Amino acid sequence: MASPPPEVAVPVDEEDRETEGEDICAFDIPGKNAPRDRLRRWRQIALVLNASRRFRYTLDLARDEERENLRRIIRAHAQVIRAVFLFKNAGQKALQESYDGTKFESLSQRFPIDLEKLVMLNRDHEAIMLQEVGGVSGLSDLLKSNLDRGVSSNEDELLQRRDIFGANTYPRKKRKSIWRFVFEACQDLTLVILMVAAAISLSLGMATEGVKDGWYDGGSIFFAVFLVIFVTATSDYRQSLQFQHLNEEKQNIQVEVIRGGKRVGASIFDLVVGDVVPLKIGDQVPADGVLISGHSLAIDESSMTGESKIVHKDQKAPMLMSGCKVVDGYGSMLVTGVGTNTEWGTLMANLSEDIGEETPLQVRLNGVATLIGIVGLSVAGVVLVVLWIRYFTGHSNNPDGTTAFVAGTTGAKQGFMGAISIFTVAVTIVVVAVPEGLPLAVTLTLAYSMRKMMRDKALVRRLSSCETMGSATTICSDKTGTLTLNKMTVVEAYLSGTKLNPCDNTGMIFSSVASLLVEGIAQNTAGAVFSPEDGGAAEVAGSPTEKAILSWGLEIGMNFTDVRSKSSVLRVLPFNSVKKRGGVAVQVSDAYVHIHWKGAAELVLASCKSWFSVDGSVHPMSSDKYNELKRFIDDMSMSSLRCIAFAYCTCELSMVPREDLDKWQLPEENLTLLGMVGIKDPCRPGVRDAVQLCSAAGVKVRMVTGDNVETAKAIAFECGILNAKDAASETIIIEGKVFREMSETAREEVADKITVMARSSPNDKLLLVQALKRKGHVVAVTGDGTNDAPALHEADIGLSMGISGTEVAKESSDIIILDDDFTSVVKVVRWGRSVYANIQKFIQFQLTVNVAALVINVVAAVSSGAVPLNAVEVGLFS
Numbered sequence: 001m002a003s004p005p006p007e008v009a010v011p012v013d014e015e016d017r018e019t020e021g022e023d024i025c026a027f028d029i030p031g032k033n034a035p036r037d038r039l040r041r042w043r044q045i046a047l048v049l050n051a052s053r054r055f056r057y058t059l060d061l062a063r064d065e066e067r068e069n070l071r072r073i074i075r076a077h078a079q080v081i082r083a084v085f086l087f088k089n090a091g092q093k094a095l096q097e098s099y100d101g102t103k104f105e106s107l108s109q110r111f112p113i114d115l116e117k118l119v120m121l122n123r124d125h126e127a128i129m130l131q132e133v134g135g136v137s138g139l140s141d142l143l144k145s146n147l148d149r150g151v152s153s154n155e156d157e158l159l160q161r162r163d164i165f166g167a168n169t170y171p172r173k174k175r176k177s178i179w180r181f182v183f184e185a186c187q188d189l190t191l192v193i194l195m196v197a198a199a200i201s202l203s204l205g206m207a208t209e210g211v212k213d214g215w216y217d218g219g220s221i222f223f224a225v226f227l228v229i230f231v232t233a234t235s236d237y238r239q240s241l242q243f244q245h246l247n248e249e250k251q252n253i254q255v256e257v258i259r260g261g262k263r264v265g266a267s268i269f270d271l272v273v274g275d276v277v278p279l280k281i282g283d284q285v286p287a288d289g290v291l292i293s294g295h296s297l298a299i300d301e302s303s304m305t306g307e308s309k310i311v312h313k314d315q316k317a318p319m320l321m322s323g324c325k326v327v328d329g330y331g332s333m334l335v336t337g338v339g340t341n342t343e344w345g346t347l348m349a350n351l352s353e354d355i356g357e358e359t360p361l362q363v364r365l366n367g368v369a370t371l372i373g374i375v376g377l378s379v380a381g382v383v384l385v386v387l388w389i390r391y392f393t394g395h396s397n398n399p400d401g402t403t404a405f406v407a408g409t410t411g412a413k414q415g416f417m418g419a420i421s422i423f424t425v426a427v428t429i430v431v432v433a434v435p436e437g438l439p440l441a442v443t444l445t446l447a448y449s450m451r452k453m454m455r456d457k458a459l460v461r462r463l464s465s466c467e468t469m470g471s472a473t474t475i476c477s478d479k480t481g482t483l484t485l486n487k488m489t490v491v492e493a494y495l496s497g498t499k500l501n502p503c504d505n506t507g508m509i510f511s512s513v514a515s516l517l518v519e520g521i522a523q524n525t526a527g528a529v530f531s532p533e534d535g536g537a538a539e540v541a542g543s544p545t546e547k548a549i550l551s552w553g554l555e556i557g558m559n560f561t562d563v564r565s566k567s568s569v570l571r572v573l574p575f576n577s578v579k580k581r582g583g584v585a586v587q588v589s590d591a592y593v594h595i596h597w598k599g600a601a602e603l604v605l606a607s608c609k610s611w612f613s614v615d616g617s618v619h620p621m622s623s624d625k626y627n628e629l630k631r632f633i634d635d636m637s638m639s640s641l642r643c644i645a646f647a648y649c650t651c652e653l654s655m656v657p658r659e660d661l662d663k664w665q666l667p668e669e670n671l672t673l674l675g676m677v678g679i680k681d682p683c684r685p686g687v688r689d690a691v692q693l694c695s696a697a698g699v700k701v702r703m704v705t706g707d708n709v710e711t712a713k714a715i716a717f718e719c720g721i722l723n724a725k726d727a728a729s730e731t732i733i734i735e736g737k738v739f740r741e742m743s744e745t746a747r748e749e750v751a752d753k754i755t756v757m758a759r760s761s762p763n764d765k766l767l768l769v770q771a772l773k774r775k776g777h778v779v780a781v782t783g784d785g786t787n788d789a790p791a792l793h794e795a796d797i798g799l800s801m802g803i804s805g806t807e808v809a810k811e812s813s814d815i816i817i818l819d820d821d822f823t824s825v826v827k828v829v830r831w832g833r834s835v836y837a838n839i840q841k842f843i844q845f846q847l848t849v850n851v852a853a854l855v856i857n858v859v860a861a862v863s864s865g866a867v868p869l870n871a872v873e874v875g876l877f878s
């Protein structure tokens with residue numbers, strides 16, 4: 001292992017002295033009045049660490065390669081299976097015949113398709129076999145499923161499917177045994193040096209001083225070495241158990257599935273063949289399957305194919321591969337392959353789950369320990385040679401003053417014993433110099449803080465983030481879901497230019513306007529409303545925003561299924577964070593199409609050319625009316641509401657490009673405003689204190705949100721990110737668009753000052769993180785949505801939210817905050833700092849003891865031929 005420069009030690013030595021005696025406990029975040037030195041010290045370490053971030057990637061290279069190779073093998077395997085099957089079938093009679101009648105050989109009489117064929121079908125990405133069985137509806141018949149209602153939620157039914165087609169789990173690779181860890185611990189260079197020294201010391205000791213008295217030195221070194229090995233091995237083993245546990249937790253993804261006509265939550269492991277699973281942006285495709293219906297569904301297949309390519313899925317390319325991520329749109333799929341019958345399952349079953357990587361700090365300290373060991377070894381070698389020369393040339397004396405070795409007079413045995421006792425001196429020098437406890441101290445500290453972080457609801461995906469987090473200088477947090485609860489309700493509404501009071505009182509609104517609005521709500525949504533068969537209250541499903549709007553729709557008298565059956569959807573452009581609006585085209589009659597838009601209020605309002613008045617008449621949008629409506633939005637925003645506007649326009653059916661529907665860009669100008677709603681999303685309790693704690697500790701919290709400036713500002717005030725003094729300055733609050741259009745250097749300049757960034761696109765978040773990093777910050781990013789993924793990935797430490805976070809966000813993060821609470825982020829910073837504090841202290845102690853003992857022993861050995869400090873005295877643990 002190359003010895004990296006021991007820079008870590010530099011800030012430690014001089015800075016720690018200044019703060020000695022201060023009674024701040026190790027993991028305390030220094031208070032506001034803490035000496036600036038202390039804060040500065042963290043910064044310094046930060047800079048040192050930051051330079052080593054490259055390690056994070058180089059360390060992972062081997063594993064990435066292994067994964068890549070496996071993937072290649074598995075894919076090749078899949079291709080071969082498919083080729084063989086097609087070859088076999090080519091000679092046989094038409095496929096269609098084998099599926100009808102009673103001739104097929106199926107695993108069970110229940111399903112007219114067997115597992116083998118199903119696996120082939122999944123591997124056939126051109127969907128030729130799918131067409132042969134009659135498309136997705138034909139397939140669902142074969143699988144005894146229903147495309148709308150899914151399979152029944154009956155336990156027996158699910159069990160039977162699991163028996164026939166397998167469960168959506170895969171066997172885990174066998175865990176490394178404790179002996180493997182013992183073996184690995186023994187391979188440490190410093191310990192090897194020590195063991196050799198111990199063996200020599202033991203045999204020499206016993207040879208010179210007799211068995212009874214001679215074993216002390218050698219024996220005690222052995223004892224210490226075994227102790228170190230034992231502690232290292234058990235702690236590594238415990239850590240591997242913990243990682244395994246974390247892995248299981250990480251893989252146990254909660255998904256939604258439609259069973260018996262209802263959307264229910266289930267673990268990904270419980271999915272069965274025949275299940276109907278809704279997919280939305282940010283999800284992981286939970287099993288192999290076929291697309292039933294989808295809108296703008298785009299899948300990132302890089303995790304399976306290895307090429308980073310976004311693939312659009314539609315009826316022409318309906319095959320979905322397990323393990324891929326949904327990057328845009330939504331849809332639903334029919335599960336056709338689970339567990340090890342999928343390529344993903346095979347990959348996971350064959351991939352070792354060992355994520356016990358070495359952290360940059362460990363790498364460096366191992367280097368330092370090895371370096372010191374080598375120095376000790378060479379010094380001891382030099383001392384040995386010097387002493388031997390002195391001895392054999394008759395320059396060294398016995399304690400009584402006589403010359404120890406006189407050539408020709410001293411007997412061979414006595415001479416040999418003299419040389420041997422010199423050798424013991426050298427061995428002692430080595431033992432004293434080797435800091436075998438150093439790497440162990442790091443391992444123990446990291447393991448300890450990881451356990452503590454776990455207890456504080458932070459799931460550490462990457463061990464190195466434990467230490468990096470301690471040096472974070474700024475946290476860029478998204479708003480929705482992290483600072484706020486993500487529990488949304490519509491609390492204000494404006495229809496036809498008047499405020500509804502209360503917000504569901506549509507009594508005075510002209511019915512044609514209300515029905516247009518309801519049409520927009522019911523058709524232009526990624527969510528759904530389910531009316532239970534037993535007649536209970538309707539259930540709403542979807543993202544929090546969609547749920548809020550749908551619930552409000554129900555309050556103003558929307559009958560979801562009714563409204564949806566009155567018109568047919570031609571084209572959907574789902575909501576995403578870049579456009580900040582979503583649209584749908586529905587055919588309402590033989591001649592007309594309605595295009596409904598729903599999205600960020602001020603953006604939708606800007607594309608409106610007219611508005612509905614209370615009596616149902618349409619008026620052109622005058623600048624007065626525009627300003628009035630804009631004021632409505634600002635008023636709602638200032639009381640921290642998220643504003644969403646609904647607008648629509650009509651279009652003649654003849655204008656619709658019927659054959660090229662997929663490419664049709666819906667008209668989004670000249671709209672007529674239908675209404676606006678203000679959605680309340682309360683601040684998380686405790687966020688204010690957490691933010692204060694951070695800024696007191698020198699960690700600046702910034703808010704980066706997709707929301708409107710005023711809403712962002714209001715929430716920032718509410719949770720203490722902004723205070724009255726800040727608000728006066730302009731650069732502190734910036735819109736994503738303004739930031740985006742700056743030059744790179746200008747961005748770098750303002751980045752430091754930005755406290756709130758509003759109306760940001762996913763890319764703006766990324767740009768901010770990059771600019772801050774170039775400025776020398778160590779940036780932590782918290783986020784939950786797919787729109788946060790690029791920033792999470794780029795950040796020094798990415799923290800995603802465990803409950804509301806999407807799979808894509810979690811995958812891009814280093815730490816998952818299990819309880820979604822911003823206050824847990826602060827705890828992570830705290831534990832990260834404790835790693836540093838502990839290691840700093842240990843290094844200081846270690847280096848003082850080892851270097852001092854080495855110098856004393858060398859000087860004494862060369863001058864008197866004996867060592868004053870032996871291994872037992874110095875304390876082997878230093």
Ligand SMILES: Nc1ncnc2c1ncn2[C@@H]1O[C@H](COP(=O)(O)OP(=O)(O)OP(=O)(O)O)[C@@H](O)[C@H]1O
Nearest residue numbers: 478479480545575577580598599600643705706707
């Ligand atoms: N499902 C939706 N349909 C239509 N408009 C929406 C929907 N969800 C959000 N919006 C609008 O788009 C805006 C921005 O959403 P975006 O996804 O970019 O940010 P966010 O994730 O909600 O916020 P943050 O970045 O703070 O987490 C919201 O302020 C809202 O006005």
Ligand SMILES: [Ca+2]
Nearest residue numbers: 478480481785
């Ligand atoms: Ca969010």
